[in-house]
Amino acid sequence: MYDYLIVGSGLFGSTFAHLTRMMGKKCLVIESRNHLGGNIYCEQIEGINVHKYGAHIFHTSDKEIWDFVNSIVPFNRYTNSPLANYYGRLFNLPFNMNTFHQMWGVTTPQEAEKIISEQRKEIEIQLCGRKPSNLEEQALLLVGKDIFNILIKEYTEKQWGRQCSELPPFIIQRLPVRLTYDNNYFNDAYQGIPTSGYNSLINGLLEGIDCKLNTDFFTSEYHDWKKFASKLVYTGPLDQFFEYKLGRLNWRTVQFRTKILQTPNYQGNAVINYTGKDKPYTRIIEHKHFESFGNDVYRNPKTVISEEYSCEYTPGMEPYYPINDRRNNDMADEYRKMAGAMTDVIFGGRLAEYRYYDMAPVIRKAMDCINH
Numbered sequence: 001m002y003d004y005l006i007v008g009s010g011l012f013g014s015t016f017a018h019l020t021r022m023m024g025k026k027c028l029v030i031e032s033r034n035h036l037g038g039n040i041y042c043e044q045i046e047g048i049n050v051h052k053y054g055a056h057i058f059h060t061s062d063k064e065i066w067d068f069v070n071s072i073v074p075f076n077r078y079t080n081s082p083l084a085n086y087y088g089r090l091f092n093l094p095f096n097m098n099t100f101h102q103m104w105g106v107t108t109p110q111e112a113e114k115i116i117s118e119q120r121k122e123i124e125i126q127l128c129g130r131k132p133s134n135l136e137e138q139a140l141l142l143v144g145k146d147i148f149n150i151l152i153k154e155y156t157e158k159q160w161g162r163q164c165s166e167l168p169p170f171i172i173q174r175l176p177v178r179l180t181y182d183n184n185y186f187n188d189a190y191q192g193i194p195t196s197g198y199n200s201l202i203n204g205l206l207e208g209i210d211c212k213l214n215t216d217f218f219t220s221e222y223h224d225w226k227k228f229a230s231k232l233v234y235t236g237p238l239d240q241f242f243e244y245k246l247g248r249l250n251w252r253t254v255q256f257r258t259k260i261l262q263t264p265n266y267q268g269n270a271v272i273n274y275t276g277k278d279k280p281y282t283r284i285i286e287h288k289h290f291e292s293f294g295n296d297v298y299r300n301p302k303t304v305i306s307e308e309y310s311c312e313y314t315p316g317m318e319p320y321y322p323i324n325d326r327r328n329n330d331m332a333d334e335y336r337k338m339a340g341a342m343t344d345v346i347f348g349g350r351l352a353e354y355r356y357y358d359m360a361p362v363i364r365k366a367m368d369c370i371n372h
């Protein structure tokens with residue numbers, strides 16, 4: 001008999017298992033895939049850690065979380081500084097003085113501020129003091145129409161398959177806007193990638209814990225979980241747990257086209273976003289740049305890249321991004337109420353809470369679940 005049966009070996013399940021084991025509890029982790037780690041799992045190709053389910057950069061300002069992950073495995077000094085390619089024109093991201101210089105030729109914060117405030121006027125008049133109610137209004141208010149048209153509109157429509165006016169404002173609030181020459185994509189105090197890859201983080205978290213791969217909660221004997229454990233920790237899709245009683249939640253997913261190239265340095269950066277509709281993919285990831293810096297990238301004569309194609313989820317695909325429109329938010333709220341009423345089941349993580357969480361908040365959630 002276990003204290004906890006944990007469904008899913010992603011960051012939530014693994015952190016929960018690790019922390020409860022430290023408290024002397026016994027856990028069994030079941031995982032439907034043929035490997036541990038959920039979406040942070042990496043596959044070794046040509047000696048390079050390939051982020052199989054999308055590029056993952058760890059970032060947080062929460063020192064407790066940073067110390068926690070570093071106590072499992074050391075992290076490198078990778079700093080995310082993606083570029084945007086719009087029909088061949090290159091811009092630095094996030095939106096900062098480098099971007100404004102490339103966009104308008106300005107060199108001082110005062111000049112940039114003046115242009116942005118002129119470009120904001122139209123939306124300010126339209127809003128007339130009310131808060132932005134969708135991503136388009138929010139973006140226009142933050143950075144004005146040039147940046148919106150060149151770096152946001154088409155990218156967002158490719159990413160979400162919806163008009164910017166149909167999406168919630170918070171999605172674009174993830175991106176910093178700065179009047180300094182700082183290309184660091186995140187404002188957080190700490191950032192990096194595990195020096196030996198994300199699998200070592202997961203292996204460290206799950207050390208000494210019983211794990212079963214290729215075991216789906218819904219089709220295995222573990223569905224009758226009370227036979228095996230006192231409590232259930234569920235990290236799979238929220239609607240699936242309740243057999244889609246209230247309907248299916250929508251998700252966006254990403255399909256990856258991964259290629260091995262006979263060149264040591266394909267694009268000179270880990271992440272390049274294609275913000276125009278001229279390219280069908282949203283971004284190209286060159287994985288070696290997460291772990292090799294400077295001329296070290298030339299040590300390996302080959303490279304591995306992944307093109308990311310965003311599309312609507314249909315059953316059988318991997319659910320990645322919750323879609324926070326009214327229909328889905330309302331349905332998720334109802335499912336969350338049903339989940340909250342279950343005293344012996346803990347729901348945690350991106351899928352089970354239907355929330356657009358980064359890795360650090362997922363770890364924080366797992367820690368908080370244990371402390372309360």
Ligand code: FAD
Pocket residue numbers: 007008009010011012013030031032033037038039040053054055056057058059215216217218235236237254320321348349350351357358359360362
């Ligand atoms: P998951 O990693 O999805 O783990 C859930 C696990 O449960 C999976 O292994 C799944 O197979 C298993 N499971 C599901 N159903 C069942 C079942 N019925 N039976 C058994 N097992 C089951 N965050 C960042 O901080 N930085 C980034 O750069 C970043 N990039 C991202 C890029 C992409 C494309 C995506 C989709 C997410 C990104 N994230 C990033 C978010 C990050 O992936 C998540 O915050 C984190 O991995 C969530 O962990 P989790 O345990 O909640 O879910």
Ligand code: UDP
Pocket residue numbers: 084093151152153155156159171172174175273275
């Ligand atoms: N975004 C954009 N242009 C970019 C990068 C991001 O318009 O070049 C928007 C887009 O709507 C995206 C959101 O900002 O969904 C959040 O971007 P982030 O890079 O945080 O997305 P994620 O890493 O979760 O895919």
